[in-house]
Amino acid sequence: MxxxxxxxxxxxxxxxxxxxxxxxxxxxxxxxxxxxxxxxxxxxxxxxxxxxxxxxxxxxxxxxxxxxxxxxxxxxxxxxxxxxxxxxxxxxxxxxxxxxxxxxxxxxxxxxxxxxxxxxxxGLSFTAEPSVDKEIFMYLKVDRKTIKINVGDILWIESLKDYVKVVLEDKSYITKQKISVLEELLPPQFVRIHRSFIVSVPKVTSYYSYAVEIGGKELPVGRNYKNEVQRRLRVNF
Known part of the structure:
Protein backbone atom coordinates (compact mmCIF):
# COMPACT_ATOMS: atom_id res chain seq x y z
CA MET A 1 0.00 0.00 0.00
CA GLY A 123 -0.03 -0.84 11.35
CA LEU A 124 1.80 -1.01 8.01
CA SER A 125 5.55 -0.88 7.61
CA PHE A 126 7.33 1.68 5.44
CA THR A 127 10.93 2.73 4.89
CA ALA A 128 12.46 6.14 4.24
CA GLU A 129 15.46 4.63 2.47
CA PRO A 130 15.72 6.07 -1.05
CA SER A 131 15.66 3.61 -3.95
CA VAL A 132 19.17 3.20 -5.30
CA ASP A 133 18.01 3.02 -8.91
CA LYS A 134 16.23 6.39 -8.83
CA GLU A 135 17.78 9.56 -10.18
CA ILE A 136 17.92 12.87 -8.31
CA PHE A 137 17.56 16.12 -10.22
CA MET A 138 18.51 19.72 -9.53
CA TYR A 139 16.96 22.80 -11.12
CA LEU A 140 19.11 25.81 -12.06
CA LYS A 141 18.08 29.19 -13.43
CA VAL A 142 20.34 29.92 -16.41
CA ASP A 143 19.77 32.85 -18.79
CA ARG A 144 16.10 33.19 -17.80
CA LYS A 145 15.53 29.48 -18.31
CA THR A 146 15.18 26.72 -15.72
CA ILE A 147 17.54 23.84 -16.50
CA LYS A 148 16.93 20.32 -15.17
CA ILE A 149 20.20 18.57 -14.28
CA ASN A 150 20.73 14.98 -13.24
CA VAL A 151 22.77 15.28 -10.04
CA GLY A 152 24.61 12.08 -10.95
CA ASP A 153 26.11 13.84 -13.99
CA ILE A 154 27.77 16.61 -11.96
CA LEU A 155 31.57 16.48 -11.69
CA TRP A 156 32.14 19.54 -9.54
CA ILE A 157 30.71 22.91 -8.56
CA GLU A 158 32.87 26.02 -8.48
CA SER A 159 32.14 29.27 -6.66
CA LEU A 160 32.42 32.47 -8.72
CA LYS A 161 31.63 35.10 -6.07
CA ASP A 162 27.83 35.56 -6.32
CA TYR A 163 27.57 32.83 -8.97
CA VAL A 164 28.47 29.16 -9.24
CA LYS A 165 29.59 27.05 -12.18
CA VAL A 166 28.11 23.56 -12.29
CA VAL A 167 30.41 21.34 -14.34
CA LEU A 168 29.17 18.18 -16.07
CA GLU A 169 31.18 15.79 -18.24
CA ASP A 170 30.19 17.47 -21.51
CA LYS A 171 29.03 20.97 -20.52
CA SER A 172 28.79 23.48 -17.70
CA TYR A 173 26.22 26.00 -16.44
CA ILE A 174 26.63 29.27 -14.57
CA THR A 175 23.84 30.38 -12.27
CA LYS A 176 23.41 33.08 -9.64
CA GLN A 177 23.60 31.17 -6.38
CA LYS A 178 25.88 30.76 -3.38
CA ILE A 179 27.92 27.58 -3.21
CA SER A 180 26.85 27.10 0.42
CA VAL A 181 23.20 26.89 -0.68
CA LEU A 182 23.94 24.21 -3.27
CA GLU A 183 26.04 22.34 -0.73
CA GLU A 184 22.93 21.97 1.45
CA LEU A 185 20.87 20.69 -1.49
CA LEU A 186 23.31 18.04 -2.68
CA PRO A 187 23.12 14.36 -1.63
CA PRO A 188 25.92 12.74 0.46
CA GLN A 189 27.96 11.67 -2.58
CA PHE A 190 29.34 15.24 -2.73
CA VAL A 191 32.02 16.74 -0.51
CA ARG A 192 33.30 20.29 -0.06
CA ILE A 193 37.05 20.26 -0.73
CA HIS A 194 37.72 24.00 -0.74
CA ARG A 195 35.79 27.19 -0.06
CA SER A 196 35.42 27.43 -3.86
CA PHE A 197 34.86 23.77 -4.82
CA ILE A 198 32.46 20.88 -4.20
CA VAL A 199 33.16 17.58 -5.97
CA SER A 200 31.31 14.34 -6.63
CA VAL A 201 33.30 11.72 -4.74
CA PRO A 202 32.57 8.85 -7.19
CA LYS A 203 33.90 11.01 -10.05
CA VAL A 204 37.31 11.61 -8.43
CA THR A 205 39.98 9.62 -10.31
CA SER A 206 42.98 10.33 -8.04
CA TYR A 207 43.92 12.49 -5.09
CA TYR A 208 46.80 13.90 -3.09
CA SER A 209 46.87 15.63 0.27
CA TYR A 210 46.66 19.00 -1.49
CA ALA A 211 44.46 18.28 -4.56
CA VAL A 212 42.01 15.94 -6.28
CA GLU A 213 41.86 15.02 -9.95
CA ILE A 214 38.44 14.93 -11.53
CA GLY A 215 37.34 15.19 -15.15
CA GLY A 216 40.95 15.60 -16.24
CA LYS A 217 41.44 18.66 -14.04
CA GLU A 218 43.27 19.12 -10.75
CA LEU A 219 41.33 21.00 -8.05
CA PRO A 220 42.88 22.27 -4.81
CA VAL A 221 42.00 20.91 -1.37
CA GLY A 222 41.71 23.65 1.25
CA ARG A 223 43.56 23.30 4.53
CA ASN A 224 40.34 23.47 6.57
CA TYR A 225 38.74 20.70 4.48
CA LYS A 226 41.73 18.36 4.25
CA ASN A 227 40.83 15.87 7.00
CA GLU A 228 37.23 15.36 5.89
CA VAL A 229 38.25 15.06 2.23
CA GLN A 230 40.88 12.44 3.07
CA ARG A 231 38.38 10.48 5.16
CA ARG A 232 35.71 10.49 2.45
CA LEU A 233 38.09 9.57 -0.34
CA ARG A 234 39.73 6.72 1.59
CA VAL A 235 36.30 5.13 2.01
CA ASN A 236 35.58 5.33 -1.72
CA PHE A 237 38.97 4.26 -3.10
Whole structure:
Protein backbone atom coordinates (compact mmCIF):
# COMPACT_ATOMS: atom_id res chain seq x y z
CA MET A 1 0.00 0.00 0.00
CA UNK A 2 1.35 3.43 -0.97
CA UNK A 3 1.43 6.62 1.07
CA UNK A 4 -0.65 9.07 -0.98
CA UNK A 5 0.79 12.59 -1.29
CA UNK A 6 -0.57 15.99 -2.32
CA UNK A 7 1.80 18.91 -3.07
CA UNK A 8 0.48 22.47 -2.70
CA UNK A 9 2.74 25.36 -3.74
CA UNK A 10 2.26 28.41 -5.94
CA UNK A 11 5.77 28.00 -7.39
CA UNK A 12 5.91 25.31 -10.12
CA UNK A 13 9.66 24.93 -9.64
CA UNK A 14 9.18 24.18 -5.94
CA UNK A 15 6.61 21.52 -6.86
CA UNK A 16 9.08 19.90 -9.26
CA UNK A 17 11.78 19.77 -6.59
CA UNK A 18 9.47 17.93 -4.19
CA UNK A 19 8.26 15.60 -6.94
CA UNK A 20 11.80 14.63 -7.85
CA UNK A 21 12.74 14.08 -4.23
CA UNK A 22 9.68 11.86 -3.73
CA UNK A 23 10.48 9.79 -6.81
CA UNK A 24 13.46 8.43 -4.89
CA UNK A 25 11.20 6.56 -2.46
CA UNK A 26 9.22 3.38 -2.73
CA UNK A 27 5.67 3.16 -1.33
CA UNK A 28 5.00 6.87 -1.92
CA UNK A 29 2.49 7.92 -4.58
CA UNK A 30 2.08 11.52 -5.76
CA UNK A 31 -1.69 11.83 -6.22
CA UNK A 32 -1.79 15.46 -7.34
CA UNK A 33 -0.12 18.86 -7.19
CA UNK A 34 -1.85 22.25 -6.90
CA UNK A 35 -0.83 25.90 -7.01
CA UNK A 36 -3.66 27.23 -4.80
CA UNK A 37 -5.42 26.19 -1.61
CA UNK A 38 -8.76 26.18 -3.47
CA UNK A 39 -7.49 23.53 -5.89
CA UNK A 40 -6.09 21.53 -2.98
CA UNK A 41 -9.45 21.63 -1.20
CA UNK A 42 -11.12 20.01 -4.22
CA UNK A 43 -8.49 17.26 -4.32
CA UNK A 44 -8.92 16.55 -0.60
CA UNK A 45 -12.68 16.25 -1.08
CA UNK A 46 -12.35 13.77 -3.92
CA UNK A 47 -9.30 11.66 -3.07
CA UNK A 48 -7.62 9.99 -0.14
CA UNK A 49 -4.52 11.94 0.89
CA UNK A 50 -2.18 10.75 3.64
CA UNK A 51 0.42 13.53 3.44
CA UNK A 52 0.26 17.10 2.18
CA UNK A 53 3.28 19.27 1.43
CA UNK A 54 1.91 22.76 1.99
CA UNK A 55 3.42 26.14 1.14
CA UNK A 56 2.47 29.04 3.42
CA UNK A 57 2.63 32.20 1.31
CA UNK A 58 0.13 31.56 -1.48
CA UNK A 59 -2.37 33.80 -3.30
CA UNK A 60 -5.91 34.18 -1.89
CA UNK A 61 -5.40 31.91 1.12
CA UNK A 62 -2.31 31.25 3.22
CA UNK A 63 -1.32 27.66 3.85
CA UNK A 64 -1.73 28.04 7.61
CA UNK A 65 -5.26 29.46 7.21
CA UNK A 66 -6.11 26.68 4.77
CA UNK A 67 -4.99 24.03 7.24
CA UNK A 68 -7.11 25.61 9.98
CA UNK A 69 -10.17 25.35 7.73
CA UNK A 70 -9.88 21.57 7.34
CA UNK A 71 -11.88 19.34 9.67
CA UNK A 72 -9.81 16.20 9.19
CA UNK A 73 -6.54 17.19 7.52
CA UNK A 74 -3.90 14.68 6.46
CA UNK A 75 -0.40 14.79 7.90
CA UNK A 76 1.20 18.08 6.83
CA UNK A 77 4.76 19.15 6.11
CA UNK A 78 5.06 22.90 5.59
CA UNK A 79 7.48 24.05 2.89
CA UNK A 80 8.24 27.76 2.84
CA UNK A 81 10.94 30.37 2.39
CA UNK A 82 9.86 32.08 5.63
CA UNK A 83 11.29 30.57 8.84
CA UNK A 84 9.33 33.04 11.00
CA UNK A 85 6.16 30.97 10.50
CA UNK A 86 7.69 27.86 12.09
CA UNK A 87 6.06 28.31 15.52
CA UNK A 88 2.63 28.83 13.95
CA UNK A 89 3.18 25.76 11.79
CA UNK A 90 3.97 23.51 14.72
CA UNK A 91 1.03 24.96 16.67
CA UNK A 92 -1.10 23.52 13.87
CA UNK A 93 0.38 20.07 14.55
CA UNK A 94 2.47 19.97 11.38
CA UNK A 95 4.78 16.96 11.22
CA UNK A 96 7.67 19.12 10.07
CA UNK A 97 8.57 22.56 8.75
CA UNK A 98 11.02 22.77 5.84
CA UNK A 99 12.65 26.06 4.90
CA UNK A 100 13.47 26.48 1.20
CA UNK A 101 15.79 25.63 -0.38
CA UNK A 102 15.35 22.17 1.12
CA UNK A 103 18.30 19.77 1.06
CA UNK A 104 17.67 16.12 0.25
CA UNK A 105 19.07 15.08 3.63
CA UNK A 106 16.64 17.38 5.47
CA UNK A 107 13.79 16.17 3.26
CA UNK A 108 14.65 12.56 4.09
CA UNK A 109 14.38 13.26 7.82
CA UNK A 110 10.94 14.82 7.34
CA UNK A 111 9.73 11.83 5.33
CA UNK A 112 11.02 9.49 8.01
CA UNK A 113 8.90 11.30 10.63
CA UNK A 114 5.77 10.93 8.52
CA UNK A 115 6.33 7.25 7.81
CA UNK A 116 6.78 6.49 11.49
CA UNK A 117 3.51 8.27 12.29
CA UNK A 118 1.73 6.45 9.49
CA UNK A 119 3.06 3.09 10.68
CA UNK A 120 1.62 3.77 14.13
CA UNK A 121 -1.73 4.76 12.62
CA UNK A 122 -2.10 2.03 10.00
CA GLY A 123 -0.03 -0.84 11.35
CA LEU A 124 1.80 -1.01 8.01
CA SER A 125 5.55 -0.88 7.61
CA PHE A 126 7.33 1.68 5.44
CA THR A 127 10.93 2.73 4.89
CA ALA A 128 12.46 6.14 4.24
CA GLU A 129 15.46 4.63 2.47
CA PRO A 130 15.72 6.07 -1.05
CA SER A 131 15.66 3.61 -3.95
CA VAL A 132 19.17 3.20 -5.30
CA ASP A 133 18.01 3.02 -8.91
CA LYS A 134 16.23 6.39 -8.83
CA GLU A 135 17.78 9.56 -10.18
CA ILE A 136 17.92 12.87 -8.31
CA PHE A 137 17.56 16.12 -10.22
CA MET A 138 18.51 19.72 -9.53
CA TYR A 139 16.96 22.80 -11.12
CA LEU A 140 19.11 25.81 -12.06
CA LYS A 141 18.08 29.19 -13.43
CA VAL A 142 20.34 29.92 -16.41
CA ASP A 143 19.77 32.85 -18.79
CA ARG A 144 16.10 33.19 -17.80
CA LYS A 145 15.53 29.48 -18.31
CA THR A 146 15.18 26.72 -15.72
CA ILE A 147 17.54 23.84 -16.50
CA LYS A 148 16.93 20.32 -15.17
CA ILE A 149 20.20 18.57 -14.28
CA ASN A 150 20.73 14.98 -13.24
CA VAL A 151 22.77 15.28 -10.04
CA GLY A 152 24.61 12.08 -10.95
CA ASP A 153 26.11 13.84 -13.99
CA ILE A 154 27.77 16.61 -11.96
CA LEU A 155 31.57 16.48 -11.69
CA TRP A 156 32.14 19.54 -9.54
CA ILE A 157 30.71 22.91 -8.56
CA GLU A 158 32.87 26.02 -8.48
CA SER A 159 32.14 29.27 -6.66
CA LEU A 160 32.42 32.47 -8.72
CA LYS A 161 31.63 35.10 -6.07
CA ASP A 162 27.83 35.56 -6.32
CA TYR A 163 27.57 32.83 -8.97
CA VAL A 164 28.47 29.16 -9.24
CA LYS A 165 29.59 27.05 -12.18
CA VAL A 166 28.11 23.56 -12.29
CA VAL A 167 30.41 21.34 -14.34
CA LEU A 168 29.17 18.18 -16.07
CA GLU A 169 31.18 15.79 -18.24
CA ASP A 170 30.19 17.47 -21.51
CA LYS A 171 29.03 20.97 -20.52
CA SER A 172 28.79 23.48 -17.70
CA TYR A 173 26.22 26.00 -16.44
CA ILE A 174 26.63 29.27 -14.57
CA THR A 175 23.84 30.38 -12.27
CA LYS A 176 23.41 33.08 -9.64
CA GLN A 177 23.60 31.17 -6.38
CA LYS A 178 25.88 30.76 -3.38
CA ILE A 179 27.92 27.58 -3.21
CA SER A 180 26.85 27.10 0.42
CA VAL A 181 23.20 26.89 -0.68
CA LEU A 182 23.94 24.21 -3.27
CA GLU A 183 26.04 22.34 -0.73
CA GLU A 184 22.93 21.97 1.45
CA LEU A 185 20.87 20.69 -1.49
CA LEU A 186 23.31 18.04 -2.68
CA PRO A 187 23.12 14.36 -1.63
CA PRO A 188 25.92 12.74 0.46
CA GLN A 189 27.96 11.67 -2.58
CA PHE A 190 29.34 15.24 -2.73
CA VAL A 191 32.02 16.74 -0.51
CA ARG A 192 33.30 20.29 -0.06
CA ILE A 193 37.05 20.26 -0.73
CA HIS A 194 37.72 24.00 -0.74
CA ARG A 195 35.79 27.19 -0.06
CA SER A 196 35.42 27.43 -3.86
CA PHE A 197 34.86 23.77 -4.82
CA ILE A 198 32.46 20.88 -4.20
CA VAL A 199 33.16 17.58 -5.97
CA SER A 200 31.31 14.34 -6.63
CA VAL A 201 33.30 11.72 -4.74
CA PRO A 202 32.57 8.85 -7.19
CA LYS A 203 33.90 11.01 -10.05
CA VAL A 204 37.31 11.61 -8.43
CA THR A 205 39.98 9.62 -10.31
CA SER A 206 42.98 10.33 -8.04
CA TYR A 207 43.92 12.49 -5.09
CA TYR A 208 46.80 13.90 -3.09
CA SER A 209 46.87 15.63 0.27
CA TYR A 210 46.66 19.00 -1.49
CA ALA A 211 44.46 18.28 -4.56
CA VAL A 212 42.01 15.94 -6.28
CA GLU A 213 41.86 15.02 -9.95
CA ILE A 214 38.44 14.93 -11.53
CA GLY A 215 37.34 15.19 -15.15
CA GLY A 216 40.95 15.60 -16.24
CA LYS A 217 41.44 18.66 -14.04
CA GLU A 218 43.27 19.12 -10.75
CA LEU A 219 41.33 21.00 -8.05
CA PRO A 220 42.88 22.27 -4.81
CA VAL A 221 42.00 20.91 -1.37
CA GLY A 222 41.71 23.65 1.25
CA ARG A 223 43.56 23.30 4.53
CA ASN A 224 40.34 23.47 6.57
CA TYR A 225 38.74 20.70 4.48
CA LYS A 226 41.73 18.36 4.25
CA ASN A 227 40.83 15.87 7.00
CA GLU A 228 37.23 15.36 5.89
CA VAL A 229 38.25 15.06 2.23
CA GLN A 230 40.88 12.44 3.07
CA ARG A 231 38.38 10.48 5.16
CA ARG A 232 35.71 10.49 2.45
CA LEU A 233 38.09 9.57 -0.34
CA ARG A 234 39.73 6.72 1.59
CA VAL A 235 36.30 5.13 2.01
CA ASN A 236 35.58 5.33 -1.72
CA PHE A 237 38.97 4.26 -3.10
Missing amino acids: NLKVLIVDDEPQAIEVIKNYLENFQNIEIVSSCTTAIEAYQVLRQKQIDLMFLDIQMPALKGTDFLRSLNRPPHVIFTTAYPEYALEGFDLAAVDYLVKPVSFDRFLRAIDKVLKLYEMKS
